[in-house]
Amino acid sequence: MAETAGATASDGTPRRDFLTLVTTAFVGVGVGAVAWPFIASMQPARDVLALASTDVDLAPVAEGQAITVMWRGKPIFVRNRTAKEIEEARAVPMSQLKDPQADQTRVQKDNWLVMIGICTHLGCVPLGQKATDTKGPYDGWFCPCHGSAYDTSGRIRQGPAPRNLEIPPYAFTSDTKIRIG
Amino acid sequence: MAIGLHNSDFKNPVIRWVDQRMPIFTMMQKEYGTFPTPRNFNYFWNFGALAMVNLMIMIATGIFLAMHYTPHTSYAFDSVERIMRDVNFGWLIRYVHMNGASMFFIVVFIHIWRGMYYGSYKAPRELLWMLGVVIFLLMMATAFMGYVLPWGQMSFWGATVITNLFSAFPVVGEWIVQLLWGGFSVDNPTLNRFFSLHYLLPFVIVGVVFLHVVALHITGSNNPLGVEPKGPQDTLPFHPYYTAKDSFGLVIYFIVFAGLVFFAPNYLGHPDNYIPANPLVTPAHIVPEWYFLPFYAILRAVPDKLGGVLMMFGSIAILFVLPWLDSSPVRSMRFRPIARIAFLLWTICFFVLMYCGGMPAEEPYVTISRFATAYYFAYFLVILPLLGRLERPLPLPESIARAVLGGGGPMPAGAVAKPMDKA
Amino acid sequence: MLRTALGAFAVIGALATATPARAAGEAISIPNHPFSFDGIFGTYDRASAQRGFQVYKEVCSNCHAMHLLSYRNLRELGLTEQQVAAIASQVQVQDGPNDEGQMFERDGRPSDRFRSPFPNPQAARAANNGAYPPDLSVIAKARNGGADYLYALLTGYADPPPGVTLMDGMNYNRYFPGHQIAMAAPLNPDQVEFADGTPGTVENMARDVVTFLQWAAEPELEQRRAMGFKIILFLTILGGLAYAVKRRVWADVH
Numbered sequence: 019m020a021e022t023a024g025a026t027a028s029d030g031t032p033r034r035d036f037l038t039l040v041t042t043a044f045v046g047v048g049v050g051a052v053a054w055p056f057i058a059s060m061q062p063a064r065d066v067l068a069l070a071s072t073d074v075d076l077a078p079v080a081e082g083q084a085i086t087v088m089w090r091g092k093p094i095f096v097r098n099r100t101a102k103e104i105e106e107a108r109a110v111p112m113s114q115l116k117d118p119q120a121d122q123t124r125v126q127k128d129n130w131l132v133m134i135g136i137c138t139h140l141g142c143v144p145l146g147q148k149a150t151d152t153k154g155p156y157d158g159w160f161c162p163c164h165g166s167a168y169d170t171s172g173r174i175r176q177g178p179a180p181r182n183l184e185i186p187p188y189a190f191t192s193d194t195k196i197r198i199g
Numbered sequence: 200m201a202i203g204l205h206n207s208d209f210k211n212p213v214i215r216w217v218d219q220r221m222p223i224f225t226m227m228q229k230e231y232g233t234f235p236t237p238r239n240f241n242y243f244w245n246f247g248a249l250a251m252v253n254l255m256i257m258i259a260t261g262i263f264l265a266m267h268y269t270p271h272t273s274y275a276f277d278s279v280e281r282i283m284r285d286v287n288f289g290w291l292i293r294y295v296h297m298n299g300a301s302m303f304f305i306v307v308f309i310h311i312w313r314g315m316y317y318g319s320y321k322a323p324r325e326l327l328w329m330l331g332v333v334i335f336l337l338m339m340a341t342a343f344m345g346y347v348l349p350w351g352q353m354s355f356w357g358a359t360v361i362t363n364l365f366s367a368f369p370v371v372g373e374w375i376v377q378l379l380w381g382g383f384s385v386d387n388p389t390l391n392r393f394f395s396l397h398y399l400l401p402f403v404i405v406g407v408v409f410l411h412v413v414a415l416h417i418t419g420s421n422n423p424l425g426v427e428p429k430g431p432q433d434t435l436p437f438h439p440y441y442t443a444k445d446s447f448g449l450v451i452y453f454i455v456f457a458g459l460v461f462f463a464p465n466y467l468g469h470p471d472n473y474i475p476a477n478p479l480v481t482p483a484h485i486v487p488e489w490y491f492l493p494f495y496a497i498l499r500a501v502p503d504k505l506g507g508v509l510m511m512f513g514s515i516a517i518l519f520v521l522p523w524l525d526s527s528p529v530r531s532m533r534f535r536p537i538a539r540i541a542f543l544l545w546t547i548c549f550f551v552l553m554y555c556g557g558m559p560a561e562e563p564y565v566t567i568s569r570f571a572t573a574y575y576f577a578y579f580l581v582i583l584p585l586l587g588r589l590e591r592p593l594p595l596p597e598s599i600a601r602a603v604l605g606g607g608g609p610m611p612a613g614a615v616a617k618p619m620d621k622a
Numbered sequence: 623m624l625r626t627a628l629g630a631f632a633v634i635g636a637l638a639t640a641t642p643a644r645a646a647g648e649a650i651s652i653p654n655h656p657f658s659f660d661g662i663f664g665t666y667d668r669a670s671a672q673r674g675f676q677v678y679k680e681v682c683s684n685c686h687a688m689h690l691l692s693y694r695n696l697r698e699l700g701l702t703e704q705q706v707a708a709i710a711s712q713v714q715v716q717d718g719p720n721d722e723g724q725m726f727e728r729d730g731r732p733s734d735r736f737r738s739p740f741p742n743p744q745a746a747r748a749a750n751n752g753a754y755p756p757d758l759s760v761i762a763k764a765r766n767g768g769a770d771y772l773y774a775l776l777t778g779y780a781d782p783p784p785g786v787t788l789m790d791g792m793n794y795n796r797y798f799p800g801h802q803i804a805m806a807a808p809l810n811p812d813q814v815e816f817a818d819g820t821p822g823t824v825e826n827m828a829r830d831v832v833t834f835l836q837w838a839a840e841p842e843l844e845q846r847r848a849m850g851f852k853i854i855l856f857l858t859i860l861g862g863l864a865y866a867v868k869r870r871v872w873a874d875v876h
Contacts, residue, residue: 037863037866037867037870038867040863041860041863041864041866041867044856044859044860044863045860047856048856048860054288055287055288055291055292056259056263056288056292058287058288059263059266059267059286059287059288059289059292060263060266061287063267063281063285063286063287063289064284064285064286064287065281065284065285065692065733066285068692068694068732068733069733071731238875277689277690280690280759280760281690283842284690284695284841284842290842290846291846291849294846435875439871440871440872440875443864443867443868443871443872444868444872446864446867446868447861447864447865447867447868449864450857450860450861450864451861453857454854454857454858454861457850457853457854457857458850458854460850461846461847461849461850461851461853461854462662462847462850464846465763470763470764470765470766470768471764473760473763473764473839474756474764475757483799
């Protein structure tokens with residue numbers, strides 16, 4: 019009895035197979051649909067996505083100085099570059115860059131460099147913001163974790179990081195103020 | 200076959216390789232595939248599987264809620280509302296969890312009722328039954344602590360009233376209450392430990408459910424006739440017969456569940472729990488969640504503080520000794536004309552207590568509660584022990600197959616009244 | 623078998639009807655008022671909810687906070703990003719500390735929570751004769767009767783019947799438990815001027831603000847019901863299939 023009962027019926031086998039198939043398909047769709055809300059709930063919530071933008075006053079930052087501000091829980095490097103640094107950054111031929119990007123495309127005003135201060139390798143914060151920090155062989159930033167070196171435009175020049183430091187969305191709200199985000 | 204390997208019947212090489220070394224597939228096949236199950240289950244036998252699914256739903260939704268919840272008196276209420284508003288599908292997960300508790304109790308109440316009506320607690324299933332009562336107690340503790348977490352008015356005052364129950368015990372009462380609170384009133388330490396325990400206890404329940412199922416698979420299931428299967432003609436393999444039947448029941452259960460979650464998510468709740476907890480103001484009319492109302496009514500029916508607490512705990516503790524209070528050898532109430540009426544009256548009393556528990560503590564509800572409480576206990580302590588001697592059961596069918604397939608007449612009552620123990 | 627299945631549902635039904643054994647005693651019956659979100663097919667009337675927000679902003683928000691809502695939530699009522707930004711920028715929000723360690727005020731942004739009229743409950747009580755104006759974020763879920771009760775309360779102010787003496791600073795309301803409420807009648811005819819030409823009657827303002835409050839308490843309501851229909855339809859089909867499979871499987875047993 020146990021052997022015959024489950025697998026086959028004397029007649030109508032095709033219909034039952036089709037029926038079972040459709041039902042199984044429905045169950046599959048249902049289980050998939052149930053999984054989705056759980057996964058989605060782990061994505062950033064709406065209040066997180068709507069997090070405030072950050073206003074930064076640039077007036078106190080003298081030429082050659084840098085400040086670090088917080089935006090979306092990340093450090094943002096804001097540097098008032100010297101003419102020498104700008105010149106260095108623009109003199110580099112594209113062919114020497116691992117992630118070729120012209121310095122002009124990375125800034126809105128020549129002297130103000132605004133970047134997300136997170137190494138594109140594995141997420142450490144590079145050194146180079148403080149005057150006493152080591153700036154690495156390219157006079158920009160140097161990540162102490164695995165030795166990635168960035169130049170005065172925040173571009174990757176040496177080490178394991180694959181990309182240049184990222185530029186956040188920002189806009190100048192006046193000559194000396196920016197809003198990030 | 201190499202020595203030391205399990206003798207596997209599976210043909211698929213991967214499954215066979217695993218099964219020879221760790222015979223989980225053989226075990227699943229034995230316990231949920233070919234497992235011989237009485238052929239005459241009615242739909243009441245769906246509710247064990249439903250309870251299992253409900254437990255898994257509660258754990259899954261609970262884990263995801265815990266990712267967003269903050270167990271601190273200053274943030275708990277707002278963090279729950281943040282789940283409802285800002286977390287993607289947070290409202291869905293929270294309402295499923297909230298109403299899932301109610302669904303769990305509906306399912307488990309019916310499951311327990313089924314066990315009581317068809318005598319599933321009787322030998323040889325006493326331990327199976329007692330493990331079930333342990334699960335029920337753990338569920339109540341878990342549900343109570345879960346209700347505290349949103350930190351609304353009912354959360355706070357429910358926690359205050361229930362923890363104060365323990366102060367009724369002489370000498371150690373005050374010490375126990377302080378131990379529960381971690382302070383001098385229900386406050387942040389209480390909320391923190393309740394959250395911790397609310398997360399822990401469901402996994403303890405999973406463990407006891409496992410034992411419950413182990414015990415079930417030793418004795419086999421009871422059935423609506425209460426007559427043990429006498430051979431293969433009385434049973435069916437669990438799969439596909441009962442997997443198919445359980446699946447259908449499960450869909451019906453999901454429809455009821457969905458109706459609650461999507462169209463009346465707050466129907467079984469209380470509006471006061473959307474008011475943040477305020478230790479200075481008690482709501483005008485505090486009631487526990489609906490599934491505690493019968494026990495709450497028993498508590499209030501007794502005019503003495505310690506007496507009320509003891510009666511309330513006793514109303515559940517008495518279930519532990521039910522297998523020995525009911526001395527009748529006949530399991531199913533179908534064949535016990537008097538016990539059946541007595542039990543249906545008990546069921547009505549349960550609902551009456553549930554109703555009175557939700558009413559203010561005033562007449563006529565107090566008097567009604569007292570009569571219902573008296574009958575609640577009399578059924579266990581007086582009626583069942585006496586009926587075992589006095590009641591004359593109806594003739595039992597000779598076997599399940601005979602009763603179901605209609606072959607042959609019933610056997611005389613005396614012939615099967617005794618050999619109830621499974622061979 | 624069917625009989626017992628029906629029995630099971632009868633038990634569920636009995637549970638469902640036995641449970642709303644709620645606060646009896648104070649037997650003030652709340653009249654039913656028709657709202658756009660009533661019934662299982664109801665949705666929020668966006669224009670009404672927008673007007674309701676205006677009533678809240680111009681009247682209620684002088685005393686009542688709604689700290690669970692943010693200005694960005696108003697987008698769901700059909701306001702544009704610019705309108706929301708303009709509403710938010712009308713309020714001053716405390717932020718900080720700045721680089722000097724000082725707190726400072728700045729213009730509100732859409733991501734800010736609704737500004738609370740009082741810094742803390744004590745200040746709210748002090749300014750309101752000792753009565754605390756409750757936060758309205760989830761008020762529609764936090765009162766027996768929900769939206770119907772709120773509407774009844776807002777339109778239920780009257781002169782006290784003969785024989786009733788009001789305590790100092792209290793007002794008579796037909797639907798408030800105990801009938802004596804500290805809040806004076808908040809809505810008066812033509813108190814709010816609606817841009818869309820809706821007459822500023824007390825009834826219109828009450829309906830609109832209650833619609834807004836219901837939305838504030840249950841912003842997920844429309845999505846919830848729409849999803850519910852789809853899921854129950856799906857489950858009904860699946861139930862039919864499961865039953866057919868069950869019948870087939872059992873065909874050789876019966």
